[in-house]
Amino acid sequence: MPKQTFLNLPDEKRQTVVNAAIDEFAEYGFESASINRIVANSGISKGSFYQYFEDKMDVFKYLMDVIAQEKTEFFKGKHPPSPGQSIFGYFRWMIKTGMEFNSTNPKLVKAIARVLLSEGMYYGQIFADVRKKTMDTLVGMIQSAKQNGEIDASVDEKVAAKVMDTWSNVISNSILEEGMQKKDIVKWVRAPKTQKYIDDMLSIMEHGLRNVKASSSDDDGKEE
Amino acid sequence: MPKQTFLNLPDEKRQTVVNAAIDEFAEYGFESASINRIVANSGISKGSFYQYFEDKMDVFKYLMDVIAQEKTEFFKGKHPPSPGQSIFGYFRWMIKTGMEFNSTNPKLVKAIARVLLSEGMYYGQIFADVRKKTMDTLVGMIQSAKQNGEIDASVDEKVAAKVMDTWSNVISNSILEEGMQKKDIVKWVRAPKTQKYIDDMLSIMEHGLRNVKASSSDDDGKEE
DNA sequence: TGGTCATGTGACCGACAAGTCATACGACTG
DNA sequence: CAGTCGTATGACTTGTCGGTCACATGACCA
Numbered sequence: 001m002p003k004q005t006f007l008n009l010p011d012e013k014r015q016t017v018v019n020a021a022i023d024e025f026a027e028y029g030f031e032s033a034s035i036n037r038i039v040a041n042s043g044i045s046k047g048s049f050y051q052y053f054e055d056k057m058d059v060f061k062y063l064m065d066v067i068a069q070e071k072t073e074f075f076k077g078k079h080p081p082s083p084g085q086s087i088f089g090y091f092r093w094m095i096k097t098g099m100e101f102n103s104t105n106p107k108l109v110k111a112i113a114r115v116l117l118s119e120g121m122y123y124g125q126i127f128a129d130v131r132k133k134t135m136d137t138l139v140g141m142i143q144s145a146k147q148n149g150e151i152d153a154s155v156d157e158k159v160a161a162k163v164m165d166t167w168s169n170v171i172s173n174s175i176l177e178e179g180m181q182k183k184d185i186v187k188w189v190r191a192p193k194t195q196k197y198i199d200d201m202l203s204i205m206e207h208g209l210r211n212v213k214a215s216s217s218d219d220d221g222k223e224e
Numbered sequence: 225m226p227k228q229t230f231l232n233l234p235d236e237k238r239q240t241v242v243n244a245a246i247d248e249f250a251e252y253g254f255e256s257a258s259i260n261r262i263v264a265n266s267g268i269s270k271g272s273f274y275q276y277f278e279d280k281m282d283v284f285k286y287l288m289d290v291i292a293q294e295k296t297e298f299f300k301g302k303h304p305p306s307p308g309q310s311i312f313g314y315f316r317w318m319i320k321t322g323m324e325f326n327s328t329n330p331k332l333v334k335a336i337a338r339v340l341l342s343e344g345m346y347y348g349q350i351f352a353d354v355r356k357k358t359m360d361t362l363v364g365m366i367q368s369a370k371q372n373g374e375i376d377a378s379v380d381e382k383v384a385a386k387v388m389d390t391w392s393n394v395i396s397n398s399i400l401e402e403g404m405q406k407k408d409i410v411k412w413v414r415a416p417k418t419q420k421y422i423d424d425m426l427s428i429m430e431h432g433l434r435n436v437k438a439s440s441s442d443d444d445g446k447e448e
Numbered sequence: 449t450g451g452t453c454a455t456g457t458g459a460c461c462g463a464c465a466a467g468t469c470a471t472a473c474g475a476c477t478g
Numbered sequence: 479c480a481g482t483c484g485t486a487t488g489a490c491t492t493g494t495c496g497g498t499c500a501c502a503t504g505a506c507c508a
Contacts, residue, residue: 005455029346032255035496045457050497088434118342122253151433159424160433166394170386200383208432209375209384210312229485259466269487274467 002062006052017042017052018066021059025111030060030119057126060115064130067105067112074101087145088206095168095198099175103185110176117169135161167205171198226286230276241266241276242290245283249335254284254343281350284339288354291329291336298325311369312430319392319422323399327409334400341393355389362388391429395422 006014020042024033035056039049053059080093102109120127138161145151151160175189175198182188230238244266248257259280263273277283304317326333344351362385369375375384399413399422406412 008454029255029343031253034494036494046459046497047457047499048455051455055496114346118345119253121342122338152435155428155433156424159421159428162394162398163425163428163433166390170390174386197383200380201387204379204383204387204432206432206434208428208430209379209387210430211376211432232484258464260464270467270489271469271487272485275485279466 001065002053002058003051009052013044017044017049018063021063022108022111025060025063025115026107030056030115030123063108064112067108070105070108071101074104086148087141087150088202090141091164092199092202095171095202096195098168098172099189099198100186102172102176103179103189106176106180106185109172110180113169113173113176117173131165135165138164163205167201171201225289226277226282227275233276237268241268241273242287245287246332246335249284249287249339250331254280254339254347287332288336291332294329294332295325298328311365311372311374312426314365315388316423316426319395319426320419322392322396323413323422324410326396326400327403327413330400330404330409333396334404337393337397337400341397359385359389387429391425395425 006017009017017038020038023041024038028034033056035049036046038059039046044052053062075097078097080090082089085093116127116130120131135158139157142151142155142157142160142164146153146155146157175194179185179188179194188194230241233241241262244262247265248262252258257280259273260270262283263270268276277286299321302321304314306313309317340351340354344355359382363381366375366379366381366384366388370377370379370381399418403409403412403418412418
């Protein structure tokens with residue numbers, strides 16, 4: 001957690017520092033991110049940095065808090081299409097709404113994703129915990145989906161959770177990576193072609209490669 | 225490519241250097257791998273290193289050559305279950321045989337996979353090319369599978385290729401990660417439980433999460 | 449006015465990195 | 479024998495890193 005000094009800062013200055021940190025992690029990942037560059041790019045002195053944060057991990061954890069809070073805030077205003085939705089419909093809504101969120105702050109999302117999904121794999125407990133938490137949520141979803149008969153009882157829950165987690169990440173990443181090169185990422189994400197891509201991927205996850213009921217003519221019709 | 229000096233080295237010494245490099249990349253990835261540590265661990269001097277290789281990338285490329293060659297060699301002695309096999313049967317054979325190969329030299333495989341799949345994503349052309357090549361191969365497989373009617377014509381080939389590539393990597397990685405902690409990785413990979421895990425994952429890829437025909441009672445019976 | 453307290457600063461430190469180079473060694477050769 | 483060629487060496491240069499610290503600044507108060 002950042003020190004009090006940082007939280008006392010005027011909003012604008014604090015935001016400048018945060019932005020510099022986001023840029024740094026998004027471009028270099030965690031290991032290669034340089035505090036020297038962060039201070040240079042945010043126009044504060046080295047000494048100040050260490051009066052704001054303990055160290056590199058401290059800034060990064062702060063960014064994780066920021067994104068978690070923003071995401072909660074964002075999802076608070078959204079509602080799943082219909083309660084009691086099938087797991088697949090719900091998952092599709094999650095992914096699509098998640099992508100809407102991602103396009104509101106793509107750099108931050110990219111920075112976090114990059115660190116968590118690449119280096120995080122080899123970086124011990126801190127990040128492993130975060131990933132475990134999402135897995136547990138998924139396992140919960142799958143268990144109730146099994147009870148509804150949407151997913152066959154013979155399927156190993158962990159395997160299924162891994163499948164869904166993998167897809168979620170793959171879809172997010174590829175959308176984000178490509179979208180960040182467009183001039184208007186929000187518009188691009190909402191474009192039919194992009195939405196179809198997401199639908200296709202999820203359809204394959206649901207029905208398999210062998211026999212895909214593609215063409216996204218499934219159960220949910222409109223977004224808000 | 226390494227310089228001639230390196231190729232002139234006695235086998236044993238050359239292998240020592242290669243092993244030190246593999247260990248380094250497997251443990252630290254590419255960016256954080258240290259030439260200083262490699263030379264320390266291989267008992268050669270800094271000067272010698274630069275008489276063997278141009279730089280860090282040069283050693284790594286050499287390792288990629290080594291693995292490519294070893295893999296070709298390994299697969300030369302193997303034959304797909306039956307020619308004209310379904311794409312899914314063939315893919316399963318590929319994955320399983322690939323895992324057999326991986327367990328012959330897990331450290332090397334891990335080193336390469338780590339760099340290619342994590343940092344490689346953000347590392348410009350060099351690694352992108354390698355990944356593109358596998359994608360192209362997969363697209364080719366999918367095209368002929370479409371003609372056989374095994375995969376629906378409406379499926380986007382690139383999407384499908386991405387699906388298969390993702391699966392291949394996820395399976396390899398999770399098997400490797402867990403297997404390297406066992407005392408006898410070869411034995412562990414061949415164990416029924418591990419094989420079932422692979423089958424389950426592939427079955428989900430083939431038939432989807434919604435309605436899995438799991439329990440690995442498919443078409444191929446034995447490995448040699 | 450002088451004191452104190454939060455904040456800001458950048459020179460400085462030791463560690464480590466990549467890469468260079470003068471020097472040395474030993475085998476072979478004329 | 480002297481010469482030279484391939485190889486080996488590690489001290490050295492240059493650069494960046496994370497982190498510290500003595501000091502400066504300025505707002506507030508007694």
